[in-house]
Amino acid sequence: MDEFALIRRFFDRPVKDDSVRLGIGDDGAVIVPDPGRELISVVDTIVAGVHYPLDLPPFDVGYRAVAINLSDVAAMGGRPRWMTLALSIPQADTGWLSLFAEGLFTAAAEAKVSLVGGDTTRSETTVVSVQMLGDIDPHDVIKRSGAGPGDSIFVTGTPGDAAAGLSLLKSGSDQTGESEYLIGRFVRPRVRLAFASSITRLASAAIDLSDGLYADLQKLLMASKAGAKLELAQLPFSAEILAKFDYDAVINFALAGGDDYELCFTVPRSKDAEIHAVAKQNQVQVTRIGRVVSGDGIECTKDGVPFEYADTGYRHF
Ligand code: ADP
Numbered sequence: 001m002d003e004f005a006l007i008r009r010f011f012d013r014p015v016k017d018d019s020v021r022l023g024i025g026d027d028g029a030v031i032v033p034d035p036g037r038e039l040i041s042v043v044d045t046i047v048a049g050v051h052y053p054l055d056l057p058p059f060d061v062g063y064r065a066v067a068i069n070l071s072d073v074a075a076m077g078g079r080p081r082w083m084t085l086a087l088s089i090p091q092a093d094t095g096w097l098s099l100f101a102e103g104l105f106t107a108a109a110e111a112k113v114s115l116v117g118g119d120t121t122r123s124e125t126t127v128v129s130v131q132m133l134g135d136i137d138p139h140d141v142i143k144r145s146g147a148g149p150g151d152s153i154f155v156t157g158t159p160g161d162a163a164a165g166l167s168l169l170k171s172g173s174d175q176t177g178e179s180e181y182l183i184g185r186f187v188r189p190r191v192r193l194a195f196a197s198s199i200t201r202l203a204s205a206a207i208d209l210s211d212g213l214y215a216d217l218q219k220l221l222m223a224s225k226a227g228a229k230l231e232l233a234q235l236p237f238s239a240e241i242l243a244k245f246d247y248d249a250v251i252n253f254a255l256a257g258g259d260d261y262e263l264c265f266t267v268p269r270s271k272d273a274e275i276h277a278v279a280k281q282n283q284v285q286v287t288r289i290g291r292v293v294s295g296d297g298i299e300c301t302k303d304g305v306p307f308e309y310a311d312t313g314y315r316h317f
């Protein structure tokens, strides 16, 4: 199968979106943004054996490649709209491609995102790069840099689950399927799109959790030129992770684990109640885990007692 047959067979699906003037098949896509809205551009690449285990099912590879980009658009408060796919694969394995495309289009359909183009090349390792465009009312953009001293720090969901799931996947210890929930948190990140777009006027800053809560919060704080006090006893953990791992491991998965694609965000203290109300409407678990302070760095306590934490969050190099 040549490159063009491959694209036609697996990726060139009819686009039901008036904003796509021209999709796959020409030198470039032509899209029509809504008047008054600005564009958000993100890209994320996953490499087989580096960002996911080599034997991860192809559906999940496709799903994840889209979900991690949705998460970046969500963290800006935006609405994902269009994406392109740069796919590098060792061979045109039709079984793999068809499941990969199913996963990719499933995640895209859930967020109403259209695939408008891409690039297909051969390489020794599978490399999947999705570029996504979202749009947003310019007043709604949530940056990393807006947090100020006194703001509350919140997190959605139960961080650590994805890293715990990945460790179970890698160790192959889940023969009975009892860790399905934790593994599912790695394989199919649930992106907080609706919730994020409902807090754009409340949040002072936000970041999505890809490299671990500690490292990602640190990035937000550096952008905001502030520090934080975190109370580790407030960290929300799932029943599943607590049943499977001891407390130190759980703390480490949450702070250093990564891959959660939950949101960490800050709000002025006076807005805490509104955040809880919006979370309830969206049926999203949110937890206040600390506060922003002047200065820099993250000071952790556990039940009020200083807790030394040596960060081992994900680093690419
Ligand atoms: P060009 O050589 O002009 O870059 P290509 O021949 O690589 O174009 O691609 C032909 C068309 O197919 C383009 O519209 C491109 O966007 C699209 N395309 C290529 N690879 C993919 C892919 N993996 N997924 C979706 N669309 C793709």
Ligand code: MG
Pocket: 118, 119, 120
């Ligand atoms: Mg090309």
